[in-house]
Amino acid sequence: MQMDLLTSLYVFMLAAFIGFEVIRRVSPLLHTPLMSLTNALDAIAVVGAIILTGEYHATHPLLAKILGTIAIVAATSNIVGGFLITDRMLKMFKPSGPKK
Amino acid sequence: MDHFLVSDNLIEATYLVATVLFILSLMWLSKPATARRGVFAGETGMLLAIAGTLLHHGIVEYKWIAIALVLGTIIGVPLGEVAMTAVPQRTALSHAFGALCVTLVGTAEFYLRAPAVPRFVMGVLAMEVILGSLTFTGSLMAAGKLQEVLPQRPITFKGQNFVNLGLLGVAVVIAVMLVAHPEKIYLFPAIVAIPLIFGVLMIIPIGGADMPTVISLLNSYAGLSAAAMGFVLNSKLLIIAGALDGASGLILSVNMSKAMNRSFSNVLFGAFGQEQAGAAGAGAQEAKPVRSATAEEAAAILALASRVVIVPGYGMAVAQAQHKVRELYDALTKRGVDVKFGIHPVAGRMPGHMNVLLAEADIPYDKLLDMDEINGDLPQTDVALVIGANDVTNPAARTDPTSPIYGMPILDVDKARTVMVIKRSMAAGFAGIENPLYYLNNTLMLFGDAKQFVGSIVRELAGADGH
Numbered sequence: 001m002q003m004d005l006l007t008s009l010y011v012f013m014l015a016a017f018i019g020f021e022v023i024r025r026v027s028p029l030l031h032t033p034l035m036s037l038t039n040a041l042d043a044i045a046v047v048g049a050i051i052l053t054g055e056y057h058a059t060h061p062l063l064a065k066i067l068g069t070i071a072i073v074a075a076t077s078n079i080v081g082g083f084l085i086t087d088r089m090l091k092m093f094k095p096s097g098p099k100k
Numbered sequence: 101m102d103h104f105l106v107s108d109n110l111i112e113a114t115y116l117v118a119t120v121l122f123i124l125s126l127m128w129l130s131k132p133a134t135a136r137r138g139v140f141a142g143e144t145g146m147l148l149a150i151a152g153t154l155l156h157h158g159i160v161e162y163k164w165i166a167i168a169l170v171l172g173t174i175i176g177v178p179l180g181e182v183a184m185t186a187v188p189q190r191t192a193l194s195h196a197f198g199a200l201c202v203t204l205v206g207t208a209e210f211y212l213r214a215p216a217v218p219r220f221v222m223g224v225l226a227m228e229v230i231l232g233s234l235t236f237t238g239s240l241m242a243a244g245k246l247q248e249v250l251p252q253r254p255i256t257f258k259g260q261n262f263v264n265l266g267l268l269g270v271a272v273v274i275a276v277m278l279v280a281h282p283e284k285i286y287l288f289p290a291i292v293a294i295p296l297i298f299g300v301l302m303i304i305p306i307g308g309a310d311m312p313t314v315i316s317l318l319n320s321y322a323g324l325s326a327a328a329m330g331f332v333l334n335s336k337l338l339i340i341a342g343a344l345d346g347a348s349g350l351i352l353s354v355n356m357s358k359a360m361n362r363s364f365s366n367v368l369f370g371a372f373g374q375e376q377a378g379a380a381g382a383g384a385q386e387a388k389p390v391r392s393a394t395a396e397e398a399a400a401i402l403a404l405a406s407r408v409v410i411v412p413g414y415g416m417a418v419a420q421a422q423h424k425v426r427e428l429y430d431a432l433t434k435r436g437v438d439v440k441f442g443i444h445p446v447a448g449r450m451p452g453h454m455n456v457l458l459a460e461a462d463i464p465y466d467k468l469l470d471m472d473e474i475n476g477d478l479p480q481t482d483v484a485l486v487i488g489a490n491d492v493t494n495p496a497a498r499t500d501p502t503s504p505i506y507g508m509p510i511l512d513v514d515k516a517r518t519v520m521v522i523k524r525s526m527a528a529g530f531a532g533i534e535n536p537l538y539y540l541n542n543t544l545m546l547f548g549d550a551k552q553f554v555g556s557i558v559r560e561l562a563g564a565d566g567h
Contacts, residue, residue, distance in 0.1 A: 005220050006224040008339055018123060019347030025130045028355075028445065028470045031452030032349060034129055035319055039194045041122050042345040045201050045326050047153045048333045052208055053168065053498050054159030060211045067204040069168045071122055072205075074197040076172020077179060078147055082194060084180025085187065087139045089456050090137060092184075093132040096464040 033089045039084025046075035107155055114152030115337040121145030126348075134467050149337060170564035182434055184460045185417055187448035192315055196239035197323045202329050203232030207292060209332055215283035219220060222282045228274035228328035230295045234268075235321040237299030242314055245303070246449060266297045309414075309491075311449045313356040320349025320520050332360040352451045359445035359471075361497075361508035390526070393544040395553060398520055399560030400545075405482035405518075408432060411442045414449060415488020415523075417457050419550035423454055426461040426489065428554050431561045440467050442474035442484075442511050444492035475512050484516035486537075487550050490523075494535045504533055519543040522553050 026034050053068030121141045128138030148306055159165070169370055182190045206228040211215070217225065243407060244250035271294040278287050287543070306314055327342025329335075393401075402408060410429070432439050441463065445455040455468050469477075478484060486493055489511075497510045513519050514537055521538060523545060541561040 004126070004334050005331070007336065008336070008351050008518050011336050012327060012331070012339050012343050014172055015343035016347050016451060020345040020351065022123065022126045022130075023344075023348045023351050027131055028235065028443075028452060029132065029455045029468060030129060030135060030464055031355075032191075032450060032456045033135065033452070034126075034188070035191055035315070035352065035451065036194070037125065037129060037139065037142060038323070038345040038348045039198060039482060040126065040146070040327050041341050042323055043330055044118070044122075044146065044338055044341045045202070045205065047149055048205050048329060048335060048338060049168075049201055050150070050153050050165055051156055051158065051162050051333075052205055054156070054161055056158070056160045056214055058285070060208070063211055064208045065164055067166045067208040068419070071201040071204040072165060072168035072174065073172040073398070076169050077176035078194045078201075080176025081174050081179030081194040082176075083139060083143050083146075084177065085190065087136060088180070089184070089187075089459070090132070090135045091310065092456070092459040092462075093135070093465045094459070094462070095466050099134065099166075 029093070030090075033086045036082050036086045036089070039077055040086065041077035043082065046072055046079065049075055077095040107157055111152040111155055114148045115335075118145035118149040118152075119340050119358045121148070122344065126344060130258025167362070174347055184248075185420075185458055187456060188311060188315060188347035188453060189243045191450060192239045192243035192246060192318065195315070195318045195322045196236050196243065199232045199235035199325060201324075202325045203229055203236055203292065204327060206232060206295065206332065209289075210288055211285075214285045214288070216223060217282035219279055219282075222279045223275075224328045224331040226278060226291055226360055228325050228332060229291055230271055230275060231321050231325035231328065232295075233292050233474050234299035234302065235318050235325060236287050238303050238314075239299075239318050239322075241300055242306075242318060243302035245306070245308065246311060247391055252308045255304045260301075260305060264298060267301070271295055271298065274540045283372050308449065309446070310360075312446050312451050312453075313353060313360065313362070315450045316349050316352035316356050320346050323347070323349055330364055356451060357443055361505065368511050388539045390545050391543065392547055393520070395546070395556035396560050398544070398546055399557045400484075401518060401520070402432060402437070402483055402557065402559060403435060405432075405437055407477070407481045408437055408439045408483045408485060408514065409442050409478060409481045410460065410514070411444075411484060411489050411493060411513055412454055412458065413444070413447050413487065413492065414454075415490075416519055417448065417454070417488070419488060421487060421551040421554055422461040423552040424551050424558065425458075426463055427558045428561075429463055429467075431558050435561075439473065440469055440477065442471065442478070442513075443468055444471050444489065444511055447489060447492060471509060471511055478512045481516040481517045483518045483520060484513035486513055486519065486521040487554065488522070490535055491523075491533060493537055494533065495531070495540075500525060500536075513537065514540055514542070517542065522546045522548065522550050524549065 049068050049071035052064055057064045122145050125138040125142035128134040131326050190364045206225055245252050321344050323345025327339050330338030330342055389464055429439050443454050493511050493513045497505045497508040497512045519542055
């Protein structure tokens with residue numbers, strides 16, 4: 001258990017560094033799509049909610065099912081809505097045409 | 101047993117691939133040419149991870165999962181199709197949903213594991229739930245203010261920061277007690293309920309112009325709470341996605357606070373309330389003369405210019421003037437005028453909002469320049485046309501140490517040969533700060549509604565072509 005947590009801390013730290021380096025390079029032009037995209041990616045929390053809802057629980061089965069189901073709804077709406085709107089926004093960004 | 105092991109490896113493999121795709125997704129998002137590929141990578145990673153999770157051998161019932169996935173999709177589609185002006189409140193709402201998911205899962209995990217919760221797990225679980233609940237109500241409040249269903253004026257009361265920090269302090273103390281004694285299950289509701297209240301109180305004193313900072317900060321909190329959930333569930337994929345989101349929100353918050361000349365600690369402690377300074381001096385300046393011009397005169401000056409920089413602010417979006425601005429851009433470009441747009445980082449209601457609104461109006465993105473890029477061009481610019489922006493063009497930020505916005509980086513429009521400002525009246529901007537730009541000798545005030553005025557200029561330009 002302790003080993004797992006330590007590994008998790010390393011993973012978190014490395015991911016944070018990668019995050020800073022990658023996101024620093026995102027053009028300020030695209031900061032709104034950046035926020036909606038990271039928000040959609042963040043909704044990967046749905047994975048935890050799915051397992052919570054689907055697993056067998058000896059104690060508090062109803063609580064787990066209710067909270068888990070609402071959690072899946074919330075996360076899924078972020079996934080669907082987040083990717084949809086990010087793509088809609090990005091489609092609008094066009095360079096100057098060859099006409100000019 | 102063998103069957104399960106294979107299945108577990110397969111699930112882990114989907115998570116690993118999803119992680120790679122998520123990072124690629126953000127790398128590709130860095131520039132417009134590859135950005136849509138980034139969305140595709142993110143979607144693929146997400147589908148893989150969800151499909152992998154559904155194979156999890158511990159799942160005994162799929163009915164509620166299926167119902168929830170369908171319901172979430174039904175809610176998600178309209179949220180993906182809101183108008184571009186409504187993107188800030190949509191984003192705030194999605195932070196609320198993300199935080200809700202994390203808080204609910206954290207709450208369930210606590211009751212399933214209690215009383216035997218290891219210390220470290222209890223610690224991250226408490227962090228997950230505290231950050232999740234305050235982000236949930238805080239984001240709902242922010243969305244409400246942006247959608248204007250809640251009053252946008254900052255509401256302040258005496259000792260506000262004291263009350264807020266005190267509340268948060270109590271929640272943290274209870275969390276520490278839970279870490280020491282996880283068997284005291286009755287304490288748990290407090291670390292959900294208190295942050296829920298704190299989230300509301302945190303956003304009450306915040307006005308519209310501070311929203312870009314607040315949304316970025318809530319974004320960061322949402323990411324960190326998801327990462328904490330990853331620690332609890334021992335899911336590396338979730339830790340990484342949460343860390344990426346948290347880092348993104350943090351970078352944007354720092355950008356925004358720099359652009360408003362606020363220290364980052366000022367932002368972190370939620371002290372967004374407007375200082376009431378500056379308003380006092382307003383009365384004395386009323387007598388100063390300003391020069392105003394008609395649409396005809398403005399069109400004549402623009403037609404003779406060779407370099408024009410347009411500086412849009414949130415007022416342009418409120419007046420829904422972006423499509424008229426695009427007509428103006430077309431009319432001037434056709435005459436051989438070089439037209440660029442100067443975008444301040446805090447223009448609009450969230451980071452990058454102005455760029456999206458102008459891109460929607462079909463203005464090419466290579467004409468949209470951020471503050472650092474455009475400020476070098478402004479001294480060689482014939483006309484700087486300010487539409488619905490105020491404080492971000494205020495030269496007092498550069499020259500007047502007594503101004504409340506002194507030190508804030510601004511767009512140096514006053515350095516252009518001629519400055520034209522479209523404005524309804526001489527009323528002060530959001531922060532209640534007088535703008536000396538309007539009294540300069542090279543400034544022409546164009547009084548009127550942004551959309552109508554730009555429309556009139558476009559007609560004048562077209563009329564001049566006809567003769």
